[in-house]
Amino acid sequence: MFELLSYGDAGWGDEILRGLAITVQLAIVTLPVGLCLGFLAAFASLSRFGPLRALGFGYTTVMRGLPEILTLFVVYNGAGLLLSAVLRWWNPEAPPTDFSPFVAGVVALGMVFGAFAGEVLRGAFNSLDKGQVEAGRAIGMTDGQIFRRIQLPQLWRFALPGLGNLWINMLKDTALVSVIALDDLMRMTKVAVGVTKQPFTFYLLACLIYWTMCVLSELVLARMERRANRGIRRA
Amino acid sequence: MNPLEILIEYWPRLLDGALMTLKLTFLGALIAGLVSPGFALIRAHATPLVQAPLRLYVSFMRGTPILAQLFLIFYGSGQFRPELEELGLWTFFRDPFNCALLAFALNSTAYQTEILRGGIMGVPQGEIEAARAIGMSRLKTLRRVVFPHAYRIAWPALGNEVILLMKASALASVVTVFDVMGRTRQVFSRTFDFSIYLWAALIYLCITAAFVLIWRRVERRLSRHIEPHGTPRAAAPTLKGSQA
Numbered sequence: 001m002f003e004l005l006s007y008g009d010a011g012w013g014d015e016i017l018r019g020l021a022i023t024v025q026l027a028i029v030t031l032p033v034g035l036c037l038g039f040l041a042a043f044a045s046l047s048r049f050g051p052l053r054a055l056g057f058g059y060t061t062v063m064r065g066l067p068e069i070l071t072l073f074v075v076y077n078g079a080g081l082l083l084s085a086v087l088r089w090w091n092p093e094a095p096p097t098d099f100s101p102f103v104a105g106v107v108a109l110g111m112v113f114g115a116f117a118g119e120v121l122r123g124a125f126n127s128l129d130k131g132q133v134e135a136g137r138a139i140g141m142t143d144g145q146i147f148r149r150i151q152l153p154q155l156w157r158f159a160l161p162g163l164g165n166l167w168i169n170m171l172k173d174t175a176l177v178s179v180i181a182l183d184d185l186m187r188m189t190k191v192a193v194g195v196t197k198q199p200f201t202f203y204l205l206a207c208l209i210y211w212t213m214c215v216l217s218e219l220v221l222a223r224m225e226r227r228a229n230r231g232i233r234r235a
Numbered sequence: 236m237n238p239l240e241i242l243i244e245y246w247p248r249l250l251d252g253a254l255m256t257l258k259l260t261f262l263g264a265l266i267a268g269l270v271s272p273g274f275a276l277i278r279a280h281a282t283p284l285v286q287a288p289l290r291l292y293v294s295f296m297r298g299t300p301i302l303a304q305l306f307l308i309f310y311g312s313g314q315f316r317p318e319l320e321e322l323g324l325w326t327f328f329r330d331p332f333n334c335a336l337l338a339f340a341l342n343s344t345a346y347q348t349e350i351l352r353g354g355i356m357g358v359p360q361g362e363i364e365a366a367r368a369i370g371m372s373r374l375k376t377l378r379r380v381v382f383p384h385a386y387r388i389a390w391p392a393l394g395n396e397v398i399l400l401m402k403a404s405a406l407a408s409v410v411t412v413f414d415v416m417g418r419t420r421q422v423f424s425r426t427f428d429f430s431i432y433l434w435a436a437l438i439y440l441c442i443t444a445a446f447v448l449i450w451r452r453v454e455r456r457l458s459r460h461i462e463p464h465g466t467p468r469a470a471a472p473t474l475k476g477s478q479a
C-alpha cells in the first residue's frame with residue numbers, strides 16, 4: 001500500500017501533494033477577496049442610505065441561502081458565457097473560451113465567504129461600545145479616524161471566532177472546485193482512484209488530509225484568539 | 236429562449252428535482268434527529284473515555300468536506316464489493332440515493348449531536364434538582380424536564396443545521412442523484428441556457444424561506460408557556476461552533 005503513496009512514477013504521493021498545493025493556494029487567494037466583500041457587505045448593511053442597505057441585505061441573504069455548488073456553477077458557466085459573448089462582440093471569429101476554473105473558484109467561494117463574513121462583521125460592529133465612537137467624535141476625530149483607530153482594532157477581537165469558522169468552512173468548500181475540473185486535492189484523488197481502483201484508500205487519505213488542515217487551523221485560530229484577547233479582563 | 240419559456244418547458248423536471256431535494260433533506264435530518272439525542276446525552280454526561288470515539292467521529296465529520304465523505308461512501312464502498320455482497324449490503328451501496336442519504340445523515344448526526352449537547356448543558360441545574368426532589372426517576376427527568384428545555388434552547392441552531400443540510404444536499408447531484416441541482420445541470424447541458432440556474436436559485440431560496448417560517452412557528456409553539464405572542468424575545472444563546 002505504501003508504494004501507492006510514494007513519490008515518483010509508481011506512487012501517487014507527488015500528484016496528491018500537487019493537488020493539495022492547489023487547494024491551499026485557492027483557499028489563501030480566496031480569503032482576502034472574501035474579507036473585502038465581507039467588509040463591503042457589512043458597510044452596506046450598516047449604511048444610512050436605504051437602497052445600499054437593501055443591497056447589502058439582499059446579497060447576504062441570497063448568498064447564504066444558495067448551495068455553494070450552485071453558486072460555483074453560476075459563476076463558472078455564467079462568466080464563461082459572458083466572456084464568450086464579449087469576445088464575440090469584439091471579434092466575431094473568436095472561438096468559445098472557457099473561464100479559468102481557478103478564477104471561478106476564487107470568485108464563487110469569495111462571494112459565499114463574503115456573505116457570511118458580512119454578517120459576522122456587522123455583528124462585531126454592533127457589539128462595539130457606542131460610547132467610544134461618541135468620545136472619538138467629541139475630541140474631533142473624523143469618521144475615518146474613528147474607524148481606523150477605535151473600531152478596527154477592536155473589531156478583530158469580536159469577529160475572529162466567526163471568521164475562523166468561515167475560514168474552516170471555506171477550506172472544506174474548496175473541494176467543490178474539483179467538480180469544475182480544477183486539479184485540486186479532491187480531483188487528483190479521483191485521478192488516482194481511476195488508475196489504482198482503490199477508492200476507499202485514496203478518499204480516506206483525502207479526508208485525513210482535509211481533517212489535518214482543519215485541526216491545524218483550529219489550533220492556530222485558538223492561539224490567535226488568545227492573542228487578540230490579551231489584556232482583556234475575563235468576565 | 237427567454238427565461239419564462241425555459242420555465243414552461245422544464246418545470247416538471249425542476250419540480251421533480253425539488254421533491255428529491257426535500258426528500259433527501261427531510262430523511263437525512265430525520266435520521267440524524269433520531270440518533271442524536273442519545274449521542275448528545277453521552278457527550279454531555281459520560282466519562283471522557285466513553286466520549287472519546289464520539290468526539291473523534293464528530294471531529295472527523297466537521298473537519299472533512301461533505302463531498303469527500305460522500306465519495307468515501309459511494310465510491311469507497313466499491314473497494315469492499317465482495318465483502319458487501321456476502322453481507323447482502325451491496326444493493327444498498329450501489330444506489331447513489333442511499334449513499335447520499337447515508338452520508339448526509341452521518342454528517343448531520345455529528346452537527347446535531349453537538350448542538351443538542353449545548354442545549355442539554357444549558358438546562359439549569361436547579362430544574363433537574365427540582366425534578367429529583369419531587370421523586371422523578373432519571374428517565375422521567377430526561378423526558379419531562381431535560382429534553383423539552385434542551386430542544387427549546389437548541390431549536391434555532393437546529394434550524395440552521397437543517398438549512399445547511401438542504402444546501403449540502405445539492406452535492407448529491409455529483410453522484411448522479413437528480414435533485415434540483417442535478418436536474419438543472421442536466422437541462423443546462425442540453426440547452427446552454429443560463430436562466431435555468433436562476434430558476435434553480437429561486438427554488439432553493441423558496442425552500443429556505445418556507446422552512447424558516449415553519450421553524451419559527453414551531454419555535455413559538457415550543458415556548459408558548461413562557462411569553463405571550465407578539466412580544467420580542469431575547470435570542471437563544473448561540474452555540475459556539477454551531478456553524479462550523
